[in-house]
Amino acid sequence: MNHGQQSGEAKHEDDAALTEFLASLMDYTPTIPDDLVEHYLAKSGFQCPDVRLIRLVAVATQKFVADVASDALQHCRARPAPVVKDKKQQKDKRLVLTMEDLSKALREYGVNVKHPEYFADSPSTGMDPATRDE
Amino acid sequence: MVLHAMLGELVSLNMSNGVGEGGRTFQGSDFAYVLARIAVAHICESVEVNVYQKGVRFSSFQESALDTLTGVAVQYIQSIGKAAQFYANVAGRVESNSLDIVQALTDLGSGSGVSDIECCCLGDSGIVKDVIRYTGEAEEVPFVYALPRFPISKVKRDSPSFSEVGAEPPYEHIPVWLPAFPETNVGTIEGNGPSLPSIQHSFNGGGLQVLKSPKSARYSTQGEEEMEGNPFLAAPLRFVENEVSPVFRLLELSNEVVGINHVPDKHTSNNNSHIPVLEASTPTDGINNKNKLSESEGGEKKPQQNLLCFKIGTLKRPSCLAIKGSVQGLRWFQEGEVKREKKSETEENGERFDLANLGPDVVI
Numbered sequence: 001m002n003h004g005q006q007s008g009e010a011k012h013e014d015d016a017a018l019t020e021f022l023a024s025l026m027d028y029t030p031t032i033p034d035d036l037v038e039h040y041l042a043k044s045g046f047q048c049p050d051v052r053l054i055r056l057v058a059v060a061t062q063k064f065v066a067d068v069a070s071d072a073l074q075h076c077r078a079r080p081a082p083v084v085k086d087k088k089q090q091k092d093k094r095l096v097l098t099m100e101d102l103s104k105a106l107r108e109y110g111v112n113v114k115h116p117e118y119f120a121d122s123p124s125t126g127m128d129p130a131t132r133d134e
Numbered sequence: 135m136v137l138h139a140m141l142g143e144l145v146s147l148n149m150s151n152g153v154g155e156g157g158r159t160f161q162g163s164d165f166a167y168v169l170a171r172i173a174v175a176h177i178c179e180s181v182e183v184n185v186y187q188k189g190v191r192f193s194s195f196q197e198s199a200l201d202t203l204t205g206v207a208v209q210y211i212q213s214i215g216k217a218a219q220f221y222a223n224v225a226g227r228v229e230s231n232s233l234d235i236v237q238a239l240t241d242l243g244s245g246s247g248v249s250d251i252e253c254c255c256l257g258d259s260g261i262v263k264d265v266i267r268y269t270g271e272a273e274e275v276p277f278v279y280a281l282p283r284f285p286i287s288k289v290k291r292d293s294p295s296f297s298e299v300g301a302e303p304p305y306e307h308i309p310v311w312l313p314a315f316p317e318t319n320v321g322t323i324e325g326n327g328p329s330l331p332s333i334q335h336s337f338n339g340g341g342l343q344v345l346k347s348p349k350s351a352r353y354s355t356q357g358e359e360e361m362e363g364n365p366f367l368a369a370p371l372r373f374v375e376n377e378v379s380p381v382f383r384l385l386e387l388s389n390e391v392v393g394i395n396h397v398p399d400k401h402t403s404n405n406n407s408h409i410p411v412l413e414a415s416t417p418t419d420g421i422n423n424k425n426k427l428s429e430s431e432g433g434e435k436k437p438q439q440n441l442l443c444f445k446i447g448t449l450k451r452p453s454c455l456a457i458k459g460s461v462q463g464l465r466w467f468q469e470g471e472v473k474r475e476k477k478s479e480t481e482e483n484g485e486r487f488d489l490a491n492l493g494p495d496v497v498i
Contacts, residue, residue, distance in 0.1 A: 021266050022232060028269050031180075032173045037211055039166050046215030048230050056232060056265075057214050060239055062177055063268040065207050069181040073192060077183065097178060097195040102202060110243070113202055 022052045030058035037061070064109075071105035072097055171204045172279070178203070180273055214238050236262055 030037075034051065037058045041048075048054070076095050099115040106113050175195065182189040217238035222230040239261045293313040296303050301314055 031176045036169050040211040041215035044212040044215035045219045061211050065177045066181050069178040073183050094193040097192050097199045099199045102199045
């Protein structure tokens with residue numbers, strides 16, 4: 001019983017934390033605009049007139065995207081740097097979000113993205129030139 | 135994971151179709167999608183990894199990578215919405231609340247691997263804590279553009295009723311409060327050969343003219359037709375009582391099967407008055423049949439479909455060919471008072487064309 005009461009209190013506290021967070025959400029403007037989130041939620045049948053919930057979803061999505069992006073960034077940095085011709089040259093490469101890094105990052109979240117390596121516009125693309133029928 | 139099942143399939147589809155062209159869930163030219171792309175780009179730009187006290191960020195993106203990530207984010211939002219609505223419905227509610235959303239987020243596995251089964255309180259779940267932590271840490275990057283409220287719904291303008299327009303309904307069974315009929319603009323009909331009324335006009339003053347030889351008949355009617363102009367714009371002629379009795383005509387028709395040139399004169403006088411009416415009520419395939427008929431060489435064996443048929447909606451052996459049964463085979467949807475005239479003239483015309491067309495086709 002004590003445990004039940006204790007968990008009950010803990011429940012109230014944590015609910016309060018959630019409530020408080022929702023209230024504070026009105027001060028925080030998510031990067032994804034409310035209208036956009038509401039549009040996509042409406043597309044999937046979500047109905048709610050409360051703006052705070054829309055913002056909650058927006059913040060959650062923003063967090064998700066940020067997590068994926070940061071993982072991709074780490075993959076990008078973790079890749080061995082190209083050969084430095086000049087020793088004086090600083091390791092100051094411009095980081096680009098590539099499909100390769102993104103697919104590695106997304107795989108951890110359960111999304112399989114396979115990007116074709118090259119664009120094949122004819123059946124003989126990528127084949128040995130000697131064996132092509134031309 | 136649910137996320138894996140839904141997103142993986144969709145993203146692979148996206149890659150195979152190319153972004154924006156597959157007509158799938160997300161389209162490149164979609165307004166919402168473009169906005170989402172901008173938002174995702176903002177978020178990616180603000181992501182920073184601290185290396186040796188120096189923040190390292192993305193400086194640019196690959197386009198396909200950005201599109202992929204946008205698609206994933208959009209799909210994520212939709213998954214949350216779907217799951218949250220599902221939980222609300224299961225609880226017997228129509229509108230979702232915050233707990234539904236938290237449950238949905240937990241289902242999607244966004245809590246960085248937190249799967250505490252014993253956790254009975256959603257507020258205690260890892261995901262909420264993560265989100266709270268994120269809002270505390272991350273910099274706030276508001277969206278740059280001011281958005282209009284979308285999708286924009288068009289105000290539907292009801293079509294005015296008869297009473298509003300001030301027009302009187304053409305028939306008594308139509309009440310005034312119903313919407314008015316649209317204006318019927320009688321456009322010009324391109325003359326692709328002699329049309330029905332022109333051919334009928336040619337019967338004026340004796341069918342002999344037409345029945346001399348089928349070939350010349352066609353060409354003469356063709357010339358006439360072009361000079362007359364658009365027959366549909368011609369003023370309607372008044373109906374004239376047809377004095378010919380059907381029974382008598384039947385006998386004559388059967389006689390005429392044998393002889394081409396035997397023309398019942400009494401029919402010709404009535405043709406003029408009935409031509410516009412006939413033409414107005416003839417279905418389009420009737421007119422087309424006439425056209426084909428006139429354009430084709432006379433006397434040759436033609437397929438059954440080219441022969442005139444005033445019976446609506448059938449492409450079978452035309453009833454006008456069955457001269458014996460022509461009376462009951464013809465149907466019109468005009469009012470009953472005109473029916474008799476129409477029937478009679480249809481029979482006449484049917485018979486005329488049979489005669490003109492005489493050949494192996496007329497075999498009954």
